[in-house]
Amino acid sequence: MDHPASAEVDSLAAFERRFSRRGLLARYARGRLKHFANRQVMTAAGALVLFFVNGPAYGLAAVGFALLGEAIDCLYLRSAARRLRQGSAYRQIYVISTVTATFQAMTIAICVGLCWFGTNSSESSLFPVAFLAGAAINAGLVLPFHPAAAIARLLVYSAMLLIMFGSIWVVDHRLASASVMDICGALIMTYLVYMFLGFVIRGFRENVSRTMELTAKGRELAAREKEARQLSLVARNANDAVILSDTQGRITWVNDAFTNITGYPMDEALGQHPGDLLNGSETDPETVRDIARSVSLGVPYRGEIQNTRRDGSLIWIETNLVPVLDDKGTLEMMVAVERDVTDARRHAQEMADARRAAEEGAREKADFLATMSHEIRTPMNGVIGMADMLGGTGLTAEQTQYVDTIRNSAEALVKIINDILDMSKLDAKKMTLTLAPFDLRACLQEVAALLSTQAHKKGLTITLDGLDSLPGQVVGDEGRLRQVLINLIGNAVKFTDVGGVSVRVRNMPVSEGYRIEIEVEDTGVGIAEDQLNAIFDSFVQADTATTRRFGGTGLGLSISRKLIDAMAGKMEVRSTAGAGSCFRFAVTLGRAAEQEHADPSKPDSGDLNRLQGRRILLAEDNRVNRMLIEKYLADTPVELRFAHDGQEAVDETCNWHPDLILMDMSMPVMNGLQATEYIRAQSGPQPVIVALTANAFDRDRAACLAAGMEGFLTKPVRRSDLLASLMHHCSPPQGADTG
Known part of the structure; x- marks a missing residue:
């Protein structure tokens, strides 16, 4: 059985088809064919009158003309109705049917003329005028269905009326009083025909308008009913529980999902308040009050609440409570959509x-x-x-x-x-870059010189190409770039037995500085194609034979690529097993003023007189390290004392007043950070404090600087680095002879 909404939609579609242009034209054709016999009654009556008044010739002529016009018109309309059903062109049928209608009207006009100009019937003007009026009414009735055909017929009949009364003037050259009366009667009859047709047409249009209005309302009702049906289907088949409650908060309907989630069937839920049914001892009272407040105010609420199932188990429910208001804004019902979020919370x-x-x-x-x-x-x-x-x-x-x-x-x-x-720092994305001006050309030359000894021992050469294209100074992290170069060139030397290593540099100026491309190519063992993607992984080398032969941890390339990534660059490799490898990377370095930039942390270490008379306190709990620093500073003009823990460092600072303290971080009694903070809290002259520690993380450096230290040295420390730091932080005492 069809659903009412579907039937309504079908009837609306049928109405629209009936009142479309094609539908009206088809109805016109069917109507003309259907009432063919009725029209012939009037034709036969007129022909009989002419037969008996004017003679058989007039009657037969009238029947012949009338049937000829009807035959041509109806035969075409019969085929037109069929062609319209088959989807033929509308305009062609409309035009031709207008022509056949005009021809049919002309045959009726000839019949009226036979009556008007007949030998005996011409004595009365009432019959032909009445016949013409009937034909006009018949023509006007189809005006809403086929306007062109109706207007064409009316024009033909109007022309015939003018011919009829015009002939009186042509024959008599005057109008007798009887003729004037006939003309006035004809005009009155014409007016009545006009009024009648106007009434019929207005009624038709009003009927169409009312029907269209009903159609629109029916469509709206059908759409609403369809929407309601779809919403009903959604609510019934939704995976989320749907609860309808009245204005008092009592349940009026629930879907199957509600039963699946809570365990309560509909008959047990109807008429109850959701809170009374589902809330338990574990339910948050504040959430319950928020929901009750939303219901009383008729405002939406969304939140999570813990409920109790019918079997006593606890579940977490995400509820979305929405009020439904009528046209006046009055609350009609509350709709709650609830989802079991127990697994999601878990x-x-x-x-x-x-x-x-x-x-x-x-x-x-x-x-x-x-x-x-x-x-x-x-x-x-x-x-x-x-x-x-x-x-x-x-x-x-x-x-x-x-x-x-x-x-x-x-x-x-x-x-x-x-x-x-x-x-570890790269994996945790805690690697920080230190940007400063440096000489890139010198950096490359120093790395090549550093590794040249190892290369010469193997009979290899290291060549640098493209240095002339480099700018004098660039801005970047020299230390990290040097680390990458040492890794790549060092690997190339390590994995090459014959030939050499070629380092090619290309500079491409860009808006933000310089785009530097560096290639390191060797003639070594090479890498198999299936291993190229793996060599940048941590603790991975091309194969186990390489590890046994050359050693290494397999971290160098992984670190190098990640460092280049951190510099917003890109590293690539191409290689052929047995024919060498080529590693290429590109980074963007900033511009710097073309001038010499002295590194204050590495002054001339030969000028040791700058340390004359400086008091140095070493806070270090390790005996070997104390002995090492003592050896490092044995030939320098400084006074050196030791503290075995942080507390001794504080005491020595208060009693001896050193100029600089080398502070270890990890010491007994009081660590280096605590000792530094205590010293910085004291009044009076403050020493320079430099960390000398085995804690090498960035966070350790930051902690030392935050505690009040001015420098940071990591173990193992080289003598040159130690002296450079001392001379950087220690200026000659006032009045001292610097030589």
Whole structure:
């Protein structure tokens, strides 16, 4: 059975088809065909009158003309009705049917003329005028359906009326009183025909207008009914619970999802308040009050509330409460759409727990790395420092080889620690770049010179091309760029046995500075194509044979790419196994004034007289490190004292008043940060405090500077770096002779 709304839509569509242009034309054709017989009654009556009044010839002629016009018109309209159903062109049918209507009207006009000009019937003007009026009424009735055909017929009949009464003037050259009366009667009859047709047409139009209005309302009602039906289907089949409540808050309807979520069937829910049915001891009273306030005020509410299912289990519900108002703004009902978010909240809690666990793991990792760094750097400071001191004591060639081995091994271990710390900072996105002016050409030359000894031992060459295109000064992080160059050129030397390493540089000025492209190409072992994407992964080398032969942690390339990424650059590689590799990267460096930029942290270390009379306090709990610093400063004109912990450093500062304190961070009793903060809180002259620590993280540097320190040195520290820092922070005492 069809739904009422569907039937209404079908009837509306049928009405629109009936009153369309094609529909009206089809109705005109069908109407003309349907009433053919009725029209012939009037034709037959007129023909009989002429037959008996004027003779058989007049009657037969009238029948012949009338039937000829009707036949031509109806035969075409019969085919036109069929063609309209088949979708033929509307305009062609409309025009031709107008022509056939005109021809049919002309045959009727001829019949009227036979009556008007007949031998005997001409004595009475009433019959032909009445016949013509009937034909005009018949023509006017189809005006709403086929305006052109109706107007054409009326024009023909009007012309015939003029011919009829005009003939009186032509014959008699005057109008008798009877003729005048006939003309007036004809005009009155014409007016009555006009009024009648006007009434009929207005009625038709009003009927169409009312029907169209009803159609529009019916369409609107049908749309509303369809929408209501669709909403009903949505509500019934929704996965979310839907609750309808009256103005008193009592449940009037629920969908199946409500039963699935809460366990309550509709018959148990009807007439109850949702809160009375679902709220339990665990439900938040404040949320209950907020919902009740929204219901009483008729305003929307959205929030989460804990409810109790029919079986007593607890669930979390996200409710969206919406008031439904009538046209006057009066509350009709409340609609609540509720969703079970128990699993979502559980998942969110699990994600929060996982995030906290990950953060805790990251903190533990950072703490482990910091501890490992500190514990390894502290003894490495003694190993490297003492190796340096031992190397300057006039050793034999064999002893020098032993010392170099110790130093190189210790430095390799420190490099591994530095790589791991760098990787940790890059993975945590905590690597910060230090931007400052530097000489890029000198940076490249220094790296090449640093690695040239290793290359010469293997019989390799390192060539630099394109240095002339470089600007004098650029702005960037020289240390990190140097680290990348050392990694790439050092790898090229390490993995090459024959040939050499070529470093090509290209400078492309851009709006923000210089776009620097650097290629490092070697003639070494190369990399297989299937390994190219993996070589930038952490702790990965091209194959295990490479690891056994050349060693290494597999961190250098990964760190280099991430450093270039941090500089907003890009690193690429192309290689063929057995034919060498080419690493290429591009970075953008800023512009700097073309002038010499002296690094204040590295002044001329030969001018040790600047340290004359300076009091230096070393706060260090490790005996080896105290001995190393003492050896480093043995030939400098400074006074050196030691403090074994932070408390001793504070006491020595108060009693001895040093000019500079080398402060370790990790010490017993009081650590370096606490000691620094205590010293800075005291009144009177303040010493320069420089951190000398195995804690090498950026956060350690920031903590030292925040505590009040002016400098930061990491272990293992080289003698040249220590002296440079002392001379940077210590100016000669007033009145001292600087030589």
